[in-house]
Amino acid sequence: METTGQTDNNNRVINYLRLSITDRCNLSCMYCMPVDGIDFIPHENILRYEEILHLVRLTVGKGIRKIRLTGGEPLVRKGFLGFLKELSHVEGLNEITLTTNGVLLKDLAAGIKECGVNRINISLDSLKRERFARITGRDMFDQVWEGIEEAELLGFDPIKINVVAMKGVNDDEIRDFARLTVARPYHVRFIEHMPVGDNNRWNADSFISVLEIYNIIETMGKLTSVSGRSLLDGPAQRFKLEGAKGEIGLIGALSNHFCGICNRLRLTADGHIRSCLFSDEEIDVKSALRNGEGDERILDMIDTAIKNKPLSHNLNKAGPRNCARRMSAIGG
Numbered sequence: 001m002e003t004t005g006q007t008d009n010n011n012r013v014i015n016y017l018r019l020s021i022t023d024r025c026n027l028s029c030m031y032c033m034p035v036d037g038i039d040f041i042p043h044e045n046i047l048r049y050e051e052i053l054h055l056v057r058l059t060v061g062k063g064i065r066k067i068r069l070t071g072g073e074p075l076v077r078k079g080f081l082g083f084l085k086e087l088s089h090v091e092g093l094n095e096i097t098l099t100t101n102g103v104l105l106k107d108l109a110a111g112i113k114e115c116g117v118n119r120i121n122i123s124l125d126s127l128k129r130e131r132f133a134r135i136t137g138r139d140m141f142d143q144v145w146e147g148i149e150e151a152e153l154l155g156f157d158p159i160k161i162n163v164v165a166m167k168g169v170n171d172d173e174i175r176d177f178a179r180l181t182v183a184r185p186y187h188v189r190f191i192e193h194m195p196v197g198d199n200n201r202w203n204a205d206s207f208i209s210v211l212e213i214y215n216i217i218e219t220m221g222k223l224t225s226v227s228g229r230s231l232l233d234g235p236a237q238r239f240k241l242e243g244a245k246g247e248i249g250l251i252g253a254l255s256n257h258f259c260g261i262c263n264r265l266r267l268t269a270d271g272h273i274r275s276c277l278f279s280d281e282e283i284d285v286k287s288a289l290r291n292g293e294g295d296e297r298i299l300d301m302i303d304t305a306i307k308n309k310p311l312s313h314n315l316n317k318a319g320p321r322n323c324a325r326r327m328s329a330i331g332g
């Protein structure tokens with residue numbers, strides 16, 4: 001169990017950085033990035049790779065041991081593999097993982113693996129080609145599926161498939177996704193739809209809780225709980241259907257929140273440190289870096305972000321509410 005790192009004011013060890021390297025994406029998922037009306041962050045405000053690497057080294061100095069690359073879609077950023085190679089040489093990092101929509105994965109998977117990345121999360125909300133196109137705004141199911149198969153062929157382990165479950169959109173596929181874990185060694189993780197960003201289409205009618213999802217899957221056969229191996233494994237409650245090659249994970253960010261074990265910090269594509277996905281409080285390290293304020297000052301800022309990490313997201317207290325930044329800009 002990875003327990004090293006700096007503790008926040010609530011005694012949580014913070015050792016995991018989610019790093020958004022771009023807010024651009026080649027899909028426009030209905031709950032994340034609608035096709036029209038998006039203002040991307042201007043290029044000059046996006047951290048350059050060398051700036052990211054510098055900030056990563058500083059966060060490692062403050063106890064970060066694991067990084068997840070995300071976005072936007074991380075694989076669309078030019079020079080991704082070169083950056084990943086440099087990142088993989090940062091001393092003190094134990095693990096680099098990646099969350100991708102899989103569209104460009106087939107061609108990049110081998111290069112990603114060569115950089116030492118072994119664990120990969122691929123987002124896929126439907127196994128039906130037409131529905132996939134409706135949800136994402138692009139007819140690219142085949143590319144994603146080929147990317148998943150390539151990852152399997154290359155031995156990525158585990159391959160996690162993230163499914164945002166929504167009533168009336170894809171809840172009729174919960175059993176199909178669960179069946180996929182019987183035939184393939186994938187970890188399918190059902191994620192509750194979260195009210196992040198100003199255009200997430202969250203509403204109570206389409207919300208389906210992890211408990212409801214569990215109840216559906218439970219009718220399919222014996223479900224055994226799989227105990228977590230490490231705190232770095234994250235917040236999913238994990239289960240296995242009898243005889244399955246893969247696993248099922250349930251991530252109840254709303255109904256079952258895991259703030260008490262949250263070990264995450266986020267660095268947005270435009271260089272802001274954010275210690276809670278749902279809190280709009282951010283610390284602008286990019287300006288400090290570009291104004292030449294020096295590493296000591298930036299280390300202090302990282303320290304403040306860690307110490308002041310909110311105890312809980314409080315989303316359920318007064319009913320769900322939006323946080324202002326889009327998921328693609330924060331880094332999901």
Ligand code: SAM
Binds near residue numbers: 070073123191
């Ligand atoms: N482009 C990459 C991808 O598609 O995986 C990485 C970024 S994406 C923002 C990361 C994850 O956040 C995806 O699994 C996506 O489904 C999830 N996500 C985005 N908006 C969400 C929301 N409102 N509620 C729950 N999950 C969301």
